[in-house]
Structures are given as C-alpha cells and as structure tokens.
Amino acid sequence: MNARVGVVGGGIAGLVAAWHLVRAAPELEVTVLEGASRVGGKLRVEQVGGLTVDVGAEAVLTFRPEAMQLFDELGVADRVAHPAPVPASIVIDGARRPMPKGTLMGVPADPEAVRGLLTDAEVDRLRSEVLTPPVHGDIAVGTFVDARLGPAVTDKLIEPLLAGVYAGDSRNLSLEMAVPQLAKAAREGTSLLELSRSLVPPASPGSEGARRPVFATIAGGLGLVPEILALRLRDLGVTVRTGAMVRGLARRDGRFVVSSGPTTDVREDLFDDVILATPAAPTARLLRGLAPEAASRLARIESASMAIVTLVLDGPPPEVLDGSGFLVPPTEQTTIKASTFSTVKWPWLAAAYPDHTVLRTSLGRHREEATLQRSDEELVEVSLADLAAVLGPSLPAPAAVHVQRWGGGLPQYAVGHRALVEGLEEPAPGIALAGAALSGVGVPACIASGRRAAEAVLTRVRADRRGLG
CATH class of the missing domain: 3.50.50.60 (FAD/NAD(P)-binding domain)
Incomplete structure (x- = not known):
C-alpha cells in the first residue's frame, strides 16, 4: 500500500x-x-467593480529564487510582471516626501539622503552614531536602532517599512528575524552606517533602469x-x-x-x-x-490582524496619483498605514483595465485591535478621509470598493x-x-x-x- x-x-x-x-x-x-x-x-483575487484584483499579497521578492522557480514549474513564467519604475513616498507631518534612495531597510548609506524626512537635529544625531557593545543573543529592531542612530530613524524610516511586512512594532520585533542584515552590526558592535554604505550600491546615472527589479507578480494577479x-x-x-x-x-x-x-x-x-x-x-x-x-x-x-481596502475609480489615474504609493509612520495622525496606487505601480493592471484606476489602503497594526473594530463601511470612510488628508480633495469618489480582513494574518517575530x-x-x-x-x-x-x-x-x-x- x-x-x-x-x-x-x-x-x-x-x-x-x-x-x-x-x-x-x-x-x-x-x-x-x-x-x-x-x-x-493570504493570496487571493476578487472581483471589484468587474475587475480582477489582488486583495492580499500582491508581489514576491525576486532576490530569493523560490517564487520564480515555482512560476517556472507551473508554466506561468511568461506571465511574470514587474512594477513600473515610479517613486514611492513617505508621509511626514501630513505631507508626502520622496522615499530616500540608498538605505538598508531604512538605515541610510548617506545621512544627507534623509534630510527633510528627518529634521536637522535628527540628521545630526544620525551622523553621530553611538557604537554600542556587541549584542549577545537577540534584541528588538527599534531598541537597537534607537540606541545607535536615534528614535527618529526608527519612527520615520524603519517603522513604515516593517509595518508593511509584519504590521508590527519595531520595538518588539526580533532583529535576527526581521532585519537580519542589520544583526551583523549588533553582534559585532560595528557601525550601522558603515554596514549600509558597504551593502547599498552607489547611485549612478542610469543605474535605476539597469538594476534588477526587486518585486514581481504575474499578470492577472498573484492570487491566481x-x-x-x-x-x-x-x-x-x-x-x-x-x-x-x-x-x-x-x-x-x-x-x-x-x-x-x-x-x-x-x-x-x-x-x-x-x-x-x-x-x-x-x-x-x-x-x-x-x-x-x-x-x-x-x-x-502572537499575530497581527489587518485589512486591505480596495478602491476602483472610473477613468485613468488622476494626476495626484503620481507614484507607486506611500507609507505612513505610526507617528502620523492617519489611521491607514500605507496606500498603493496599484494601476500606476503595475503596468499589467493598467493595460488590462485602461478605463479604470485601482488603489488600495492597508490598516491595522499589532495590538491595535481598535482600528479594525469598525464596520467595512467605516474602514472605507476612514481610508477615503486619510487619502484626502494626504493627497488633497481632488481624488474622485470610488465607483466600487472592497474590504478584505486578514484576522491574525501576520505572525509576530x-x-x-x-x-x-x-x-x-x-x-x-x-x-x-x-x-x-x-x-x-x-x-x-x-x-x-x-x-x-x-x-x-x-x-x-x-x-x-x-x-x-
């Protein structure tokens, strides 16, 4: 048998x-x-206003081979799609600012690259890195970065990036697991800034276009x-x-x-x-x-719950959607933690539905259950209000909406x-x-x-x- x-x-x-x-x-x-x-x-597509769109994870990392190998085995390698080379932004003091280039999970290779996101005093603190003794064992990401580079780096640069991955609090997340690249500096007691400079490739004219895309999906949606x-x-x-x-x-x-x-x-x-x-x-x-x-x-x-609110607008993307989206640090007053301008970010989506625009917001962080103790209608309302606060009032009203809740969807390391x-x-x-x-x-x-x-x-x-x- x-x-x-x-x-x-x-x-x-x-x-x-x-x-x-x-x-x-x-x-x-x-x-x-x-x-x-x-x-x-957590990979799922839904029909929203007649469009088939991802309402869960929308992309895979390409520098790990596993997903690309699976696509090949399944015979869908010819459907692999990459994001458009458009910028992302971070919301600071209620306004969008360009996402800094040349950072290692938020730690800049050049402190000048984050001036404007950080105040002059915060940049000075960042430059004056405090070398702490080698860490034996594990430590929280935020605790380590706070001591080395100052809490502003944690709050404004690292938190928004980690929130998109874990929906967690960097001052509770494991450095070993969440940002293993930075753990080397913790174990050895060496400089975080020097580590970032050694690992982040220097910018050069035309280098952005030649660099291998970091993310990929398949045309039609990763949820397929x-x-x-x-x-x-x-x-x-x-x-x-x-x-x-x-x-x-x-x-x-x-x-x-x-x-x-x-x-x-x-x-x-x-x-x-x-x-x-x-x-x-x-x-x-x-x-x-x-x-x-x-x-x-x-x-x-433990795990964190989150929700994704998908909005479909009639017509091509309005001018205000001028990038791939934005991240929101927890120090801001908004409820949403990020927004993705999906049609602008993914050329396959724009080609498939040229007469519509898709964007989405994400809400929910670890131990912030009150955020999600709202009805679907309230989550849509707060998303629209936060989008208006960040983008201005010119965003058209959505023709269709969808709320996807992921209860306990993200384990906390x-x-x-x-x-x-x-x-x-x-x-x-x-x-x-x-x-x-x-x-x-x-x-x-x-x-x-x-x-x-x-x-x-x-x-x-x-x-x-x-x-x-």
Missing part, C-alpha cells in the same frame, strides 16, 4: 508542500485539507497562483478538499487520524504522515496531545523568535510543519518552508521503504 500524506492548510506553503511531494514521489497518496471555501490563504497550483495538483492525482476545517489530530494504531468538517458531520481520514501548514495558534491546538512542548512554544507566537521555533519543523515523528510562523512571512519564505516540510516527509518515507527491504 502506498503511503498516505495529509497536508493541513491550503495556503501557498501547504500547496507547495503537496506539489513537491507528488512530483518527487508520484506514488504517494496526497490529500490537502483547507478549512476555507477556496485555497490560497494558488488556483493554478490547485488545478495542477488535481491533475497529478492529489485530492484538494476545501471547506474541510481540521478539528483534531490523533494517533491510532501507528497512523494519524485527522478529523475535519462541520461539527455535525465530522469526517476522519487516516494518514501515515501529516504536514501542518496552518498558523501558529491552530497548529498549537492540533499538536496539544501529540507534541505538548511544541504546542506550548507555538502558542506563544518577537525577540528570541529564532530560539523559540528551533527544532519545531518536525515536532513529532511523522509530523512536519510549514508556514509563515516559523522562519519567514514572505511568499518565497513560505514556499521554502513547504518544500522543507515535504522533504522531511520524503526522507521518512524513503527510510521506511529501505527498512522494508
């Missing part, structure tokens, strides 16, 4: 785990169980990738069940029993191996009886996170973990975690076969 593998969670990590398994060992019987009505997790992946999996014989909320995981006669479905009609499936590609909290609940110590550690990982999750990828024999809670929230990192979990299962299956002779 062929080994049966259950993958709990149909987000990108779980789908990739199943993809890796069945391509490496076609004889495996693989089943993906997803509690929602469709696969994809899980749908394509699910179709390919079914073609390869994988069972993909949606609406299958997993409620229990137990051992029975050397195999795993996975209970799923509504409480009035629970279904039990037997598997030889299980991959849990679910957020930290549900994973902890499922592991409580099989791996209590791992469950206890996972339960300590608190100080000591790496030590907390060490060894958790295989918490018990026959069980492997994947997903953003472990070692990376971006799409490429989740893809990598799915492949690692699949490899752990394949190693065990192969070992069992050798044992059987």
Whole structure:
C-alpha cells in the first residue's frame, strides 16, 4: 500500500508542500485539507467593480529564487510582471516626501539622503552614531536602532517599512528575524552606517533602469497562483478538499487520524504522515496531545490582524496619483498605514483595465485591535478621509470598493523568535510543519518552508521503504 500524506492548510506553503511531494514521489497518496471555501490563504483575487484584483499579497521578492522557480514549474513564467519604475513616498507631518534612495531597510548609506524626512537635529544625531557593545543573543529592531542612530530613524524610516511586512512594532520585533542584515552590526558592535554604505550600491546615472527589479507578480494577479497550483495538483492525482476545517489530530494504531468538517458531520481520514501548514495558534491546538512542548512554544507566537481596502475609480489615474504609493509612520495622525496606487505601480493592471484606476489602503497594526473594530463601511470612510488628508480633495469618489480582513494574518517575530521555533519543523515523528510562523512571512519564505516540510516527509518515507527491504 502506498503511503498516505495529509497536508493541513491550503495556503501557498501547504500547496507547495503537496506539489513537491507528488512530483518527487508520484506514488504517494496526497490529500490537502483547507478549512476555507477556496485555497490560497493570504493570496487571493476578487472581483471589484468587474475587475480582477489582488486583495492580499500582491508581489514576491525576486532576490530569493523560490517564487520564480515555482512560476517556472507551473508554466506561468511568461506571465511574470514587474512594477513600473515610479517613486514611492513617505508621509511626514501630513505631507508626502520622496522615499530616500540608498538605505538598508531604512538605515541610510548617506545621512544627507534623509534630510527633510528627518529634521536637522535628527540628521545630526544620525551622523553621530553611538557604537554600542556587541549584542549577545537577540534584541528588538527599534531598541537597537534607537540606541545607535536615534528614535527618529526608527519612527520615520524603519517603522513604515516593517509595518508593511509584519504590521508590527519595531520595538518588539526580533532583529535576527526581521532585519537580519542589520544583526551583523549588533553582534559585532560595528557601525550601522558603515554596514549600509558597504551593502547599498552607489547611485549612478542610469543605474535605476539597469538594476534588477526587486518585486514581481504575474499578470492577472498573484492570487491566481494558488488556483493554478490547485488545478495542477488535481491533475497529478492529489485530492484538494476545501471547506474541510481540521478539528483534531490523533494517533491510532501507528497512523494519524485527522478529523475535519462541520461539527455535525465530522469526517476522519487516516494518514501515515501529516504536514501542518496552518498558523501558529491552530497548529498549537492540533499538536496539544501529540507534541505538548511544541504546542506550548507555538502558542506563544502572537499575530497581527489587518485589512486591505480596495478602491476602483472610473477613468485613468488622476494626476495626484503620481507614484507607486506611500507609507505612513505610526507617528502620523492617519489611521491607514500605507496606500498603493496599484494601476500606476503595475503596468499589467493598467493595460488590462485602461478605463479604470485601482488603489488600495492597508490598516491595522499589532495590538491595535481598535482600528479594525469598525464596520467595512467605516474602514472605507476612514481610508477615503486619510487619502484626502494626504493627497488633497481632488481624488474622485470610488465607483466600487472592497474590504478584505486578514484576522491574525501576520505572525509576530518577537525577540528570541529564532530560539523559540528551533527544532519545531518536525515536532513529532511523522509530523512536519510549514508556514509563515516559523522562519519567514514572505511568499518565497513560505514556499521554502513547504518544500522543507515535504522533504522531511520524503526522507521518512524513503527510510521506511529501505527498512522494508
């Protein structure tokens, strides 16, 4: 009898785990169980005013190879699209200012590049970097940068960038996990400014156009990738069940029993191996009886909720949408933390819908639940009010709107996170973990975690076969 593998969670990590398994060992019987009505997790497209647009993650990093490799495997490499070379901005004192060039996650190679974003006094403090002793272990990003370069660098430069990735507070986020490039200076007690100068390429005429794009998506929306992946999996014989909320995981006669479905009609499936590609909290609940110590550690990982408000305007982009969007530091008075001028940022979107303009706002930070304790209508209202405050009153009223809430969508890598999750990828024999809670929230990192979990299962299956002779 062929080994049966259950993958709990149909987000990108779980789908990739199943993809890796069945391509490496076609004889495996693989089943993906997803509690929602469709696969994809935080990758999703929706119809907004008749337009198909991303309402979750919209891009992948290109300097990591995992996403681009997956696109190639799925046969969609010819649909890869990159952002337009248009500038972004940061809101300071209610007004947009150009995003500074030549920074390492907000730490400038040249302090002069951030004059205007920072006051003269704040630039002087930045120049006078205080070399602190080497850090043994982990430290919060904001705590470290505050001591070295002053709190203004944290508040106005680093916070807006990290908020887009984690929806968290840099003074609680792990330096090791969130900004590993800067952790080198912490461990060695060396200069952050010198590190930035050594790693940030110097600007030169024409260099922007020649530089490799940092971000990519696929034409039609990144949220199409899980749908394509699910179709390919079914073609390869994988069972993909949606609406299958997993409620229990137990051992029975050397195999795993996975209970799923509504409480009035629970279904039990037997598997030889299980991959849990679910957020930290549900994973902890499922592991409580099989791996209590791992469950206890996972339960300590907090998460942040956020919402994305998508607005569709009639007509091409108005002049005020003159870049890719803006970030908002938490020191500002606005509720939104960012806005993306999607049609301006993504040429594929402008080409697909030349008579409409798409933009979106994001709201919600870790431990700021009150922001999201509003109705969808109120989130749209506050988004429009904040856009008017930043851009002026000339923005046309939207023809269509959509609110997507991502409850508990972003795990928070608190100080000591790496030590907390060490060894958790295989918490018990026959069980492997994947997903953003472990070692990376971006799409490429989740893809990598799915492949690692699949490899752990394949190693065990192969070992069992050798044992059987």
